Amino acid sequence: MAPTLTILDDYQNAALDLADWSPLRERYEIDVVDEHLEGDALVERLAGSRVVVAMRERTAFPEAILLRLPELRLLVTTGMANAAIDLEAAARLGIAVSGTTGSGREVAELTLGVMISLARHITVEDRSMHEGGWQTTLGTALAGKTLGLVGLGKQGALVAELARAFRMRIVAWSPHLTPERAAEHGAEAVTKEALFETSDFVSIHVPLTESTRWLVGAEELAVMKESAYLVNTSRGPVVDTEALLMALMVDTIAGAALDVYDVEPLPADDPLRKLDNVLLIPHLGYVTREVYAVFYGEAVEDVLAFDAGEELRSLVPSAG
Incomplete structure (x- = not known):
């Protein structure tokens, strides 16, 4: 059975339409979550996920959550900084974290x-x-x-x-x-x-x-x-x-x-x-087709790079 790749917080159900996920479909079962999950509900949904693609800071990944996701090996966030991810805890737990570009005007x-x-x-x-x-x-x-x-x-x-x-x-x-x-x-x-x-x-x-x-x-x-x-x-x-x-x-x-x-x-x-x-307004600052196409397209690249053992896009540490 193929491992799971979970795409979180895809409120508009846009992720699969705005990027070519075909290179990953033979390797992963792709699960798209179009609602916001927290706590136990989040952990239950991600229980078998090897890869998680998170949309910006919509879902937090503190150490307490990461500890409950033993199958997780790669966490991709859209954007190059994410204050909602405990990067130190992820590193200790052997979870790779990568980002994407895409921010503009x-x-x-x-x-x-x-x-x-x-x-x-x-x-x-x-x-x-x-x-x-x-x-x-x-x-x-x-x-x-x-x-x-x-x-x-x-x-x-x-x-x-x-x-x-x-x-x-x-x-x-x-x-x-x-x-x-x-x-x-x-x-x-x-x-x-x-x-x-x-x-x-x-x-x-x-x-x-x-x-x-x-x-x-x-x-x-x-x-x-x-x-x-x-x-x-x-x-x-x-x-x-x-x-x-x-x-x-x-x-x-x-x-x-x-x-x-x-x-x-x-x-x-x-x-x-x-x-x-x-x-x-419901946090629409970056929510455009053009930005999402970059976010999800580069998320696919990040997963392929991880699977190939290649260097990942490292996040910029958040200030404060």
Whole structure:
């Protein structure tokens, strides 16, 4: 009987269509999981799996889970970093871990998209139109508005590039950002306080580490303009969710757009779902056909390389 290769968290049932898995079909029984599993349910489903293909950080693999998967020999993650995998434990247990490339401009494009949606109330007007309404809101232009970027790394720089096309003023802050680095991307380096006080849109683009957890809390939200919006396409815990809920409920800020959450998938009874001034997206930043084709295509390459005893794509250790 052939060993099992399990593809996890394929919510759209896209994996088998977006890559050629035929080189592996004679070697493995391929099991595709289109729902999110945790704990005992996850361990039971993976009990006979020799290879697991994980989609980004949707499923965590701490030591406690890895210890319960004695058949697992290769764990492939899409992307080149995954903070949800205990790499040290995997190494001790003889589990190889490899990654794929595939990240590009998708998150930046989505960030600008939700900013436009917030500014022009697109989701509100869409609902109104479906209910028979016509022109219920008054939007605002992006041109001339100030975009505050919390983080000016790869993704922040791409957002800055797109925002310049909309003729926005760009300010940026991160602990080690220099004026010269900011100027390279058409931005002005400012203090953290000044960024939150002056920005019409604040967009977060920092990784989740111990130093960035709850980086945006009640103090930062309190100084934002009442007309300003917060956008988070980075990681949920970078923002203090309780503080954000309060700010949204009492209209300290005009609204928010969120693509990431403390717990994913977002629970059905989460209070964020009940607010009208927050645009909620189910972590779609990297979810495009083009990215998935690279993810799954290179996952196949990783499995073939492992079986041939060839060198694997090593993950970049996550910070913090």
